[in-house]
Amino acid sequence: xxxxxxxxxxxxxxxxxxxxxxxxxxxxxxxxxxxxxxxxxxxxxxxxxxxxxxxxxxxxxxxxxxxxxxxxxxxxxxxxxxxxxxxxxxxxxxxxxxxxxxxxxxxxxxxxxxxxxxxxxxxxxxxxxxxxxxxxxxxxxxxxxxxxxxxxxxxxxxxxxxxxxxxxxxxxxxxxxxxxxxxxxxxxxxxxxxxxxxxxxxxxxxxxxxxxxxxxxxxxxxxxxx
Amino acid sequence: xxxxxxxxxxxxxxxxxxxxxxxxxxxxxxxxxxxxxxxxxxxxxxxxxxxxxxxxxxxxxxxxxxxxxxxxxxxxxxxxxxxxxxxxxxxxxxxxxxxxxxxxxxxxxxxxxxxxxxxxxxxxxxxxxxxxxxxxxxxxxxxxxxxxxxxxxxxxxxxxxxxxxxxxxxxxxxxxxxxxxxxxxxxxxxxxxxxxxxxxxxxxxxxxxxxxxxxxxxxxxx
Numbered sequence: 001x002x003x004x005x006x007x008x009x010x011x012x013x014x015x016x017x018x019x020x021x022x023x024x025x026x027x028x029x030x031x032x033x034x035x036x037x038x039x040x041x042x043x044x045x046x047x048x049x050x051x052x053x054x055x056x057x058x059x060x061x062x063x064x065x066x067x068x069x070x071x072x073x074x075x076x077x078x079x080x081x082x083x084x085x086x087x088x089x090x091x092x093x094x095x096x097x098x099x100x101x102x103x104x105x106x107x108x109x110x111x112x113x114x115x116x117x118x119x120x121x122x123x124x125x126x127x128x129x130x131x132x133x134x135x136x137x138x139x140x141x142x143x144x145x146x147x148x149x150x151x152x153x154x155x156x157x158x159x160x161x162x163x164x165x166x167x168x169x170x171x172x173x174x175x176x177x178x179x180x181x182x183x184x185x186x187x188x189x190x191x192x193x194x195x196x197x198x199x200x201x202x203x204x205x206x207x208x209x210x211x212x213x214x215x216x217x218x219x220x221x222x223x224x225x226x
Numbered sequence: 227x228x229x230x231x232x233x234x235x236x237x238x239x240x241x242x243x244x245x246x247x248x249x250x251x252x253x254x255x256x257x258x259x260x261x262x263x264x265x266x267x268x269x270x271x272x273x274x275x276x277x278x279x280x281x282x283x284x285x286x287x288x289x290x291x292x293x294x295x296x297x298x299x300x301x302x303x304x305x306x307x308x309x310x311x312x313x314x315x316x317x318x319x320x321x322x323x324x325x326x327x328x329x330x331x332x333x334x335x336x337x338x339x340x341x342x343x344x345x346x347x348x349x350x351x352x353x354x355x356x357x358x359x360x361x362x363x364x365x366x367x368x369x370x371x372x373x374x375x376x377x378x379x380x381x382x383x384x385x386x387x388x389x390x391x392x393x394x395x396x397x398x399x400x401x402x403x404x405x406x407x408x409x410x411x412x413x414x415x416x417x418x419x420x421x422x423x424x425x426x427x428x429x430x431x432x433x434x435x436x437x438x439x440x441x442x443x444x445x446x447x448x
Contacts, residue, residue: 005423008423009416009423013419014390014415015415015416031372031422032391034368034369035372035387036394036424037369037391037392039284039285039288040369040373041371041388042283042287042293042296044297044300045293046298048283048301049275049276049279049303052300053268053272053275055267055304056304056305056308057266060266090249120423128368141335189436201294201298204294204295205298211301
């Protein structure tokens with residue numbers, strides 16, 4: 001360590017005898033300014049680690065599910081080619097049966113209902129519930145009933161989304177308490193088959209915060225009611 | 227989801243994964259961790275976050291100066307990094323790449339907020355990220371490098387530096403705050419600043435190479 005280095009360290013450390021190095025102390029002044037900046041000392045909240053990990057894990061899970069769905073579709077396409085002729089015959093028979101049924105006084109509109117189990121992500125592992133989706137003239141009514149989620153207030157709220165296999169999302173409503181809430185969707189759950197509930201913040205990006213609390217996938221329960 | 231072959235505890239204690247006994251900020255993570263991060267392995271995501279989360283947050287704070295927005299920026303940075311990880315060469319360091327993403331995410335958020343606030347241009351500060359990008363890039367890189375260098379200090383030295391520069395306390399005041407002799411504060415301060423100057427390439431003599439990743443950071447920011 002040279003004498004010049006000692007002078008520079010002394011100046012940087014603010015020592016009593018640490019005079020400013022002649023001619024080239026500007027870089028040390030710059031460093032001192034950076035060291036005084038809150039950006040150098042501020043620490044993220046401890047909860048951010050869990051939220052970030054949860055967001056990525058959930059994103060990975062969805063990507064995995066989307067790839068699996070794509071694979072299943074490919075296999076199905078292959079299967080359909082094999083069974084194409086038989087299926088066409090069955091469909092034709094079904095169509096005839098439906099027309100006959102309607103003609104025999106079956107003009108009552110059918111109410112289509114779908115249901116799914118929703119469960120908490122790593123951010124809310126104990127949360128669990130159901131979502132019932134009913135097709136109406138106005139769109140799809142979603143009755144969400146979930147236990148184990150805290151009520152949000154003070155600028156934070158929940159937002160529901162329906163998501164398709166490519167990750168595209170449509171918002172279905174915002175709420176504070178998930179125990180009994182009605183959401184509405186203007187898209188078909190046949191394509192947008194995943195329900196996601198995120199935590200949002202007033203004033204932040206109105207888009208998906210990616211802080212997911214609940215996820216449900218259609219196909220866990222399904223029935224048609226005449 | 228791929229299975230986890232090692233735990234976070236193992237990852238932060240096994241040499242070579244994140245560099246020894248602690249996940250020091252900015253310490254480069256092992257190539258296996260980078261590959262598992264790419265796959266969305268929760269343990270790897272956690273290890274990468276522990277290595278870089280505070281650095282990313284600091285970069286976001288330099289741009290945004292708002293804690294909730296910084297949290298959003300930090301999460302978005304890691305999420306975007308993960309989403310783009312397939313295109314990332316796992317043999318390269320994650321740090322410079324993450325710093326670049328963090329800077330872009332923070333500036334995007336800043337612009338979004340600025341649009342929302344609809345502040346007139348003449349009230350924007352001179353270093354507003356929406357107005358000046360080049361000096362900001364330098365400032366962001368400085369924050370990243372200085373935080374990384376500070377993370378190499380032992381806790382007691384780091385605290386002295388923080389009290390001195392951030393809180394503006396004199397050595398005597400620091401001694402009183404910490405309950406240690408003034409001489410101890412002075413020696414900790416001297417050792418800490420010597421280490422910082424070495425890490426940051428501020429010493430003129432000897433073989434003082436620039437800090438690891440500095441050139442990559444500058445390259446990535448272009």
